[in-house]
Amino acid sequence: MDLSCFKAYDLRGRVPDQLNPNLAERIGRAYVETTGARKVIVGYDIRLSSPEIADALSSGLMAAGADVYDIGLCGTEHVYFATSHFGMDGGIMVTASHNPRDHNGMKMVGPESRPISSDNGLNDIRDRVPEPFEDAPRQGKYETLEVMAPYVDHLLGYIDAGSLKPLKIVVNAGNGGAGLVIDALEQHLPFEFIKVHHEPDGHFPNGVPNPILPENRAATAEAVLEHKAAMGIAWDGDFDRCFFFDETGRFIEGYYIVGLLADQFLRKTGGGKVIHDPRLTWNTLDLVKAAGGEPVESKTGHAFIKQRMRDEDAVYGGEMSAHHYFRDFAYCDSGMIPWLLVAERLCQSGQPLSSLIDARIEAYPASGEINRTIDNPPKVIQAIEEIYGAGAKAINHVDGLSVEFDDWRFNLRMSNTEPVVRLNVESRADQALMEEKTAELLNEMDRLNRA
Missing domain, CATH: 3.30.310.50 (Alpha-D-phosphohexomutase, C-terminal domain)
Known part of the structure; x- marks a missing residue:
């Protein structure tokens, strides 16, 4: 049995040779037998193969005795949110994020949305998959769960709605899932959204959404300039990362966003610990200390950052790779909370995004990776x-x-x-x-x- 789709932090592979419904069903059974989970959230991204793989995964979970709560088409952070918010035993997101179109995968969490990676259970699940299975005495039940409304309420809790002013913002979902959330948020915000590649489409007519690649940035930058927008935001397919463009259409390195978000968040919390990665640090250290916070360095990678955040009870964590983590979001990463905080900062400061960033680039010029x-x-x-x-x-x-x-x-x-x-x-x-x-x-x- 080909188990090459199991990676260090998640599962990813080509469909159908490295990941297919038959394997997904066995992965569901192995997940339950290995973790003992009885209530599991299942969600899936916009890839064409995702619904079928999610169905097979759910069948395996139920055959092993777990109840499945299907939250449908969503982003990875919906699974993180639903697992912790509803007190589930675990959650599985069917997604291959920004991998090629013919790939798919899974991201797994346990109770409180703690990540399951190769050093805490993922290898055990992998090793269980090829062994024989027996159906559980009691089949798990299946039900759908509506998550968008409580999730949107939670997102809005990070900002002071009264301080928001009308802004024009370009949003580029890359035909991934982020557009669904923007549509749900739109009625609660005074912003005018210019929507680029907005509709979810697993054919990826505009290429696989991965804005970290320079060749994937032009559509967002051009729309910012054309519409004279205050900023642009682009996401990857499962929108756990977000990328920023200032009002000149310039792409902003993730390093400077970490400092900006740390500063904005510490202003709200009145202090606390901030986790950062070791690649580029001086700008973050400077801003965190100035805002009354305590910077803590962690090894790069979401499993390390999330664990360190729990250990330190940090309010925020950021990586220059555009992953941003929040204590009140089960210490998980979100691609929606960051842009809301930056938009709030623009409204409160009255300054353009370029001026907030220029001073930091001048103080700490960086090569980028x-x-x-x-x-x-x-x-x-x-x-x-x-x-x-x-x-x-x-x-x-x-x-x-x-x-x-x-x-x-x-x-x-x-x-x-x-x-x-x-x-x-x-x-x-x-x-x-x-x-x-x-x-x-x-x-x-x-x-x-x-x-």
């Missing part, structure tokens, strides 16, 4: 540490290698899935230095790779 294919990543990273470590002010290994000097720093880390090394460089208010050090490090990596 640069990937290099390297034959022997551990060897190259070790050599870089030896070269740069001697004169460094600080070195840490929370995630890869972080090296800090007085006026610049960098993080170098390996990909979990490919022979790629990811570099991030930033400086203190010195664009030229950041660019010089970025070029120097890339040359050094190329030299070491050839050696």
Whole structure:
């Protein structure tokens, strides 16, 4: 049996050879037998194969004795929300996020929407799948559950509706599921939405929604300029990540959004802990401390960030990859809460988004993440540490290698899935230095790779 769809954090694979209804049914049975769940939320994204895979998954869950609560077509965060809000034993979202059109997958959570990944149960589920199954003495029951209304109420709880003013906002769902939520929110907000690629369509007529790819940004940027909008927002297919464009149509690096959201959230909470990843840090540290918060560094990746947030009872966590996590959202990531907070900030400050971001880019210019294919990543990273470590002010290994000097720093880390090394460089208010050090490090990596 091909179980290659099981990855470190979730399941993803081609349909039907790596994931199909037969395998999905067995995964449902294995999930129940491994976790002991009795009440499980099931939702699915807009992919053409998703309803059939979700049905088969539900059949397996029920055959193993679990009750299924079907929330239908939705985003990943609906499953997170429903699992915690309704006190379920677990939840499974059928989605392959921004993978190619012919792929599908699953994201799994346990009670309180705690992530199930390879280090806490996902491998056990995988290992159970090929073994024989017997039906449970009592079949689970099936019912549908309406989640959108309580979910929208919850979203609106993050902002002060009285402070909102009319804004024109471009929203690009990429033909994924985000448009359904925008339509549900629209009646509660004074915003005019310019809707781009709005209708859910698993054929992905405009390409698979993944705005982190530069070639996928033009439609949002052009609509912002054409309609003179205050900002643009684009989502991936299951909308657990959101991406921002300012009023000039410029794409904003996720790093600067983390700082902006941390600042906005701490203003509301009057302090608290903020979790951030180690790739780029200085802007976040600066803003969190200035707003009376306490920054806490965590290894990159949603399972690590969510666990650290629980451990620290952090109010907010952010990764530069456009994942944003909230304590009151079961410590899970949401692609809807961030843009609501940014829109609120624009209304309250009266400033354009570009001015809020420009000052931060000037204070802490950053390279953005640069990937290099390297034959022997551990060897190259070790050599870089030896070269740069001697004169460094600080070195840490929370995630890869972080090296800090007085006026610049960098993080170098390996990909979990490919022979790629990811570099991030930033400086203190010195664009030229950041660019010089970025070029120097890339040359050094190329030299070491050839050696």
